[in-house]
Amino acid sequence: MRTTTRLHNNQMVAHGHNQRDPEIVKKENEKRPHILVGGDHEVLIKGDLRGAYIGLFSGPLEAYNASQKRADRRMDVDDYMRSVEEDTRGNPATKKVKRTDGTIKPVEDKRVKRGKKLSYEFIVSAGNVVQKKRDANKRVITDQSGKEIRPEELPPAMVKEICKRYLAGFGQRNSHMHIVRCDWHADEGYYRNGVWQFGTPHMHLEYIPFGDGYKRGLSRQVSMSKALEQQGYGGAGGLQAWQAAERDILDQITRDVYKEYCKDNPDYYAQHGDLEIYKPIRDGKRDAADGDGVSPEAFVAEMEALDEIIAQVVELEAQAEEKKKELEDMQKAMRDARADQAAREHDLAAREATIKRAEAAQDAERNAWRDDADAALKSLMAAQKAYEQATATPDAARDAYMASVPYSDGSTVLDHYKAAQARQAAKLDARRTDARQRTHKAYTSNAGAAARVLAAATDMDAGSGHSGWGQEF
Numbered sequence: 343m344r345t346t347t348r349l350h351n352n353q354m355v356a357h358g359h360n361q362r363d364p365e366i367v368k369k370e371n372e373k374r375p376h377i378l379v380g381g382d383h384e385v386l387i388k389g390d391l392r393g394a395y396i397g398l399f400s401g402p403l404e405a406y407n408a409s410q411k412r413a414d415r416r417m418d419v420d421d422y423m424r425s426v427e428e429d430t431r432g433n434p435a436t437k438k439v440k441r442t443d444g445t446i447k448p449v450e451d452k453r454v455k456r457g458k459k460l461s462y463e464f465i466v467s468a469g470n471v472v473q474k475k476r477d478a479n480k481r482v483i484t485d486q487s488g489k490e491i492r493p494e495e496l497p498p499a500m501v502k503e504i505c506k507r508y509l510a511g512f513g514q515r516n517s518h519m520h521i522v523r524c525d526w527h528a529d530e531g532y533y534r535n536g537v538w539q540f541g542t543p544h545m546h547l548e549y550i551p552f553g554d555g556y557k558r559g560l561s562r563q564v565s566m567s568k569a570l571e572q573q574g575y576g577g578a579g580g581l582q583a584w585q586a587a588e589r590d591i592l593d594q595i596t597r598d599v600y601k602e603y604c605k606d607n608p609d610y611y612a613q614h615g616d617l618e619i620y621k622p623i624r625d626g627k628r629d630a631a632d633g634d635g636v637s638p639e640a641f642v643a644e645m646e647a648l649d650e651i652i653a654q655v656v657e658l659e660a661q662a663e664e665k666k667k668e669l670e671d672m673q674k675a676m677r678d679a680r681a682d683q684a685a686r687e688h689d690l691a692a693r694e695a696t697i698k699r700a701e702a703a704q705d706a707e708r709n710a711w712r713d714d715a716d717a718a719l720k721s722l723m724a725a726q727k728a729y730e731q732a733t734a735t736p737d738a739a740r741d742a743y744m745a746s747v748p749y750s751d752g753s754t755v756l757d758h759y760k761a762a763q764a765r766q767a768a769k770l771d772a773r774r775t776d777a778r779q780r781t782h783k784a785y786t787s788n789a790g791a792a793a794r795v796l797a798a799a800t801d802m803d804a805g806s807g808h809s810g811w812g813q814e815f
Contacts, residue, residue, distance in 0.1 A: 381529025469496030
């Protein structure tokens with residue numbers, strides 16, 4: 343028996359379709375009936391996208407936020423998911439359109455946004471339902487129930503076991519591809535002549551590619567190229583090399599499960615024999631088919647080959663966009679550093695201006711104090727000079743000179759000199775009066791003592807320049 347396997351990397355994850363949301367299924371079936379309501383749908387791994395982001399990025403977000411001084415630069419999981427979703431850098435996704443001449447043309451797939459994706463998915467299956475048994479007129483042959491006869495189709499139970507085994511080893515092989523959710527679909531198909539024909543059972547494996555060790559932003563970020571690099575598939579063609587390795591693993595799992603199934607079901611092996619997995623274009627095989635001489639499976643293989651070429655170009659351009667982003671981040675960091683430096687220089691200049699103003703104020707205050715001190719010293723020196731001149735000249739000339747020297751209160755030096763003499767005379771008169779009273783008292787009590795007091799008073803008059811004091815007494 344010969345058949346094919348399928349592993350397709352999809353950039354657009356249809357969560358409602360994968361999870362069999364009733365409203366989504368209803369809308370899809372209104373456009374084209376292809377999902378059997380209540381059919382075989384199993385959730386192999388249950389999860390949601392936001393929960394997966396929390397598990398992957400809570401730690402890196404916490405470390406990033408702790409290093410941010412500005413509150414507007416801090417993020418939570420929803421902020422980071424929004425930043426990934428709004429990232430539109432890079433080239434658009436493409437899809438293949440068949441021209442009228444039979445050639446395939448890649449065009450932009452407007453359903454898929456540019457830039458990073460929140461998640462991707464692998465669609466995994468085994469067995470070929472495209473090839474159908476036909477009669478001489480190339481009409482599809484059916485059995486008595488109306489079911490198409492498909493020589494390369496595998497039993498659904500076998501396909502399910504193949505997908506489960508592939509899923510079981512995916513996480514171990516791909517340490518930078520975090521599994522979000524996985525759904526098994528064996529409920530899709532189409533109607534032919536009113537009879538439901540099941541399509542190939544398949545599995546939707548949703549995952550988030552991430553890289554570690556970033557120096558700017560979060561230490562862990564969503565990135566297909568970084569994830570592949572850290573799994574050993576870096577550089578040009580890394581995505582294709584990784585997918586080819588995963589397809590080889592899927593092929594080997596298919597062979598192993600087929601052998602085990604045939605061992606448990608000898609009649610099936612007797613009818614179908616050994617398994618041959620072929621790639622129509624890669625193996626150089628072309629089967630006769632409807633009209634154009636190319637089998638549907640070969641046509642699909644040609645599309646996959648074009649997919650690989652386009653994906654390689656897209657990957658190179660995505661790497662260039664990442665380098666561009668790193669350069670933009672560096673330029674922004676340099677601008678921020680220059681702005682911070684300018685702010686620091688402005689603050690320094692303001693502080694220097696404040697210091698200069700304070701020094702100028704101190705100088706002005708010091709000069710004013712010096713001027714006041716100089717003025718006071720000059721006034722004192724003038725008074726001293728006036729006094730010296732007054733004491734060195736005769737009375738008339740002295741009085742005339744002192745009368746010509748003004749004092750600070752509007753009077754003259756002579757006025758203050760006479761006032762000082764009057765005060766001295768008043769003090770002297772008070773002493774005389776006191777001496778007379780004490781002498782008179784002593785005289786009346788003791789004549790001898792009075793004589794001595796009289797002599798003392800006479801001496802005092804002699805010393806003061808006044809005469810006749812004793813006679814008056």
